[in-house]
Amino acid sequence: MILAFQLAYRNLMGAGLRTWLNAAVLSFAFVIILFFNGLIDGWNQQAKLDNIEWEYGNGQLIHEDYDLFDPFSVQDGHGVLPVSEQENLVPILVRQASIYPEGRMLSISLKGIAEEQEIVGLPTHLLTNSTAEIPVIIGKRMASAANLRVNDEVLLRWRDVNGTFDAQHVTIVGIFDSNVPTIDNGQFWIPIKKLWEMTDMEGHATMFISTVDQPKEIPGWNFRSQEDLLRELTEIIEMKKASSSIMYILLLAIALLAIFDTQVLSIFRRQKEIGTYIALGMTRHQVVGLFTVEGSMYSIFAMILGCAYGVPLLIYLAATGIGIPEASQEMGVSIADRIYPVYGFALILGTIALVVISATIVSYLPARKIAKMDPVNAIKGKLQ
Amino acid sequence: MKTDIIISIENVTKKFKDGDGEFTALSNINLEFSKGEFAGFVGPSGSGKTTLLNIIGSLDSPTEGNALVMGKNIAGLSHKESALLRNKHIGFIFQVYNLLPVYTVFENVEFALLLQNYSASERKKRVMEALEWVGLQNMPDKKPSKLSGGEGQRVAIARAMVKRPEILIADEPTANLDAKNAHIILQMMKKLNEELDTTFLFSTHDEKVMEYLDRIVHLEDGKVVRDEVKNKVAAS
Numbered sequence: 119m120i121l122a123f124q125l126a127y128r129n130l131m132g133a134g135l136r137t138w139l140n141a142a143v144l145s146f147a148f149v150i151i152l153f154f155n156g157l158i159d160g161w162n163q164q165a166k167l168d169n170i171e172w173e174y175g176n177g178q179l180i181h182e183d184y185d186l187f188d189p190f191s192v193q194d195g196h197g198v199l200p201v202s203e204q205e206n207l208v209p210i211l212v213r214q215a216s217i218y219p220e221g222r223m224l225s226i227s228l229k230g231i232a233e234e235q236e237i238v239g240l241p242t243h244l245l246t247n248s249t250a251e252i253p254v255i256i257g258k259r260m261a262s263a264a265n266l267r268v269n270d271e272v273l274l275r276w277r278d279v280n281g282t283f284d285a286q287h288v289t290i291v292g293i294f295d296s297n298v299p300t301i302d303n304g305q306f307w308i309p310i311k312k313l314w315e316m317t318d319m320e321g322h323a324t325m326f327i328s329t330v331d332q333p334k335e336i337p338g339w340n341f342r343s344q345e346d347l348l349r350e351l352t353e354i355i356e357m358k359k360a361s362s363s364i365m366y367i368l369l370l371a372i373a374l375l376a377i378f379d380t381q382v383l384s385i386f387r388r389q390k391e392i393g394t395y396i397a398l399g400m401t402r403h404q405v406v407g408l409f410t411v412e413g414s415m416y417s418i419f420a421m422i423l424g425c426a427y428g429v430p431l432l433i434y435l436a437a438t439g440i441g442i443p444e445a446s447q448e449m450g451v452s453i454a455d456r457i458y459p460v461y462g463f464a465l466i467l468g469t470i471a472l473v474v475i476s477a478t479i480v481s482y483l484p485a486r487k488i489a490k491m492d493p494v495n496a497i498k499g500k501l502q
Numbered sequence: 503m504k505t506d507i508i509i510s511i512e513n514v515t516k517k518f519k520d521g522d523g524e525f526t527a528l529s530n531i532n533l534e535f536s537k538g539e540f541a542g543f544v545g546p547s548g549s550g551k552t553t554l555l556n557i558i559g560s561l562d563s564p565t566e567g568n569a570l571v572m573g574k575n576i577a578g579l580s581h582k583e584s585a586l587l588r589n590k591h592i593g594f595i596f597q598v599y600n601l602l603p604v605y606t607v608f609e610n611v612e613f614a615l616l617l618q619n620y621s622a623s624e625r626k627k628r629v630m631e632a633l634e635w636v637g638l639q640n641m642p643d644k645k646p647s648k649l650s651g652g653e654g655q656r657v658a659i660a661r662a663m664v665k666r667p668e669i670l671i672a673d674e675p676t677a678n679l680d681a682k683n684a685h686i687i688l689q690m691m692k693k694l695n696e697e698l699d700t701t702f703l704f705s706t707h708d709e710k711v712m713e714y715l716d717r718i719v720h721l722e723d724g725k726v727v728r729d730e731v732k733n734k735v736a737a738s
């Protein structure tokens with residue numbers, strides 16, 4: 119085996135340019151696989167942190183009648199939790215409402231939140247400090263959708279607990295910049311006490327953000343842990359990963375095809391050499407092994423080559439991050455303006471294994487033919 | 503003398519498939535070669551010289567009969583056993599040298615030793631010695647493409663002889679060489695034959711080769727027509 123490596127190394131080095139071309143193509147595949155997966159892993163990590171920081175806290179305690187995916191459940195999905203039970207919990211009350219910016223009507227979620235909270239990144243202190251009658255903070259996406267700026271006033275219409283409409287001007291006291299669209303798109307955040315007043319729903323909440331991992335169980339309320347809440351995001355990102363893999367699988371396929379092609383050609387062209395190996399006392403299986411190792415060695419060279427330009431490049435990209443175009447931020451999944459790729463140990467090992475194993479397989483397939491060669495004809499270089 | 507016999511061909515027949523029928527390349531050959539012989543097969547093209555050498559070299563096996571080389575029956579050997587036989591005991595020299603193109607002169611010669619487990623220093627010593635036998639000790643780092651025909655064939659001789667095989671098979675080794683180079687390599691081989699007691703088996707059309715041979719086996723249509731043993735005088 120060591121001999122096969124030694125000989126394969128000599129053969130490949132001797133073949134010069136052809137070797138490096140194959141290795142170069144394969145190294146592109148290698149670096150790009152690492153980069154893309156690193157990018158997505160980086161996105162995943164960042165999105166998780168963002169979601170925890172802005173929305174999920176240490177988990178959420180949700181009223182059993184409230185379903186995030188069913189807007190109609192907002193109507194009745196709320197309840198009162200005695201203050202004595204509210205230890206480590208930040209209440210949020212969700213109501214449906216409309217705003218009328220520049221004469222248009224936009225439906226929004228009106229969310230009351232305990233303004234003294236510090237568990238999520240929402241700048242609720244702005245609500246406390248404001249002297250406005252009804253202070254509101256909104257996200258940058260909401261701001262641009264409704265064309266609102268700080269200190270703008272906009273007409274808000276809502277229903278109270280009995281379904282009676284009421285309307286009043288509210289004041290934008292802050293616009294926050296978050297990567298998490300689900301707390302931004304179509305949402306107005308106001309002090310929960312104000313919302314209770316406006317709707318006559320003193321003490322009601324739709325959900326609570328927990329500041330501890332394991333709050334005590336309360337009947338009528340479901341606790342969803344951080345992990346549970348993040349699961350969906352992880353699934354979306356995994357899907358994204360699978361769909362983007364098409365592209366580098368294609369690239370890898372091209373690289374493997376180049377190796378396969380080189381192998382088929384070289385077994386065809388190097389018959390005389392194969393015959394000579396056998397005459398010199400190698401068994402056919404040793405020769406098959408030699409050609410297979412030669413092929414899989416492309417992957418080793420690719421790795422060395424890939425490291426030469428890939429390591430600095432990938433480290434640079436991990437440090438500076440990749441700018442994400444505005445358009446992709448409308449997707450509804452958390453995504454930052456810059457993603458910083460992360461290259462995990464598992465990713466690197468997995469990629470190495472993928473490249474080495476696939477290169478070995480495509481080298482072995484044509485090399486099997488050697489085992490059936492007649493050495494006498496091979497020495498003469500006669501095609502069979 | 504019997505104990506000195508290292509190649510023994512008994513009733514060997516070799517048939518090749520030829521379309522639907524068969525073609526008999528060797529028919530009922532009986533021959534023996536002793537250690538240290540400098541012998542050759544001579545005959546017209548297609549008479550079976552190469553076929554017989556390939557069987558002795560265990561690259562091919564007889565259709566009928568037995569070929570015993572170093573006491574081993576060629577037909578009964580596994581791939582592994584025949585590879586081992588070639589690796590340790592049989593050297594080959596081909597008409598077109600068949601040097602490994604990407605290897606240097608040194609690496610070409612070293613190859614057979616790599617297959618056995620010699621240490622690097624032992625390999626180096628032996629390779630340089632073999633290169634000295636053929637007068638190429640000053641160009642171990644050259645690539646085969648940079649060698650003249652005569653030098654190429656000398657590398658091939660060094661490669662075949664470096665492992666000090668009992669048998670050396672040379673299929674028309676001089677066919678691509680001019681007279682001067684042919685004489686050079688024949689003298690080298692004769693010298694090695696005498697010094698190392700290696701059995702040499704040639705196939706040739708070349709008068710120059712025949713001058714050096716101690717024994718000439720004439721083949722025609724796959725049969726031995728004459729087995730001629732000459733005096734040793736011819737070589738000197």
Ligand SMILES: Nc1ncnc2c1ncn2[C@@H]1O[C@H](COP(=O)(O)OP(=O)(O)OP(=O)(O)O)[C@@H](O)[C@H]1O
Pocket residue numbers: 518519520525526527545546547548549550551552553554705
């Ligand atoms: N693999 C094969 N299949 C079919 N016929 C073959 C094969 N190998 C050799 N032959 C035939 O066997 C006969 C003997 O061939 P061989 O190569 O032994 O001749 P040779 O004496 O070495 O001739 P030359 O002087 O031209 O090298 C030839 O007629 C050849 O066509």
Ligand SMILES: [Mg+2]
Pocket residue numbers: 551552553673705
């Ligand atoms: Mg021949």
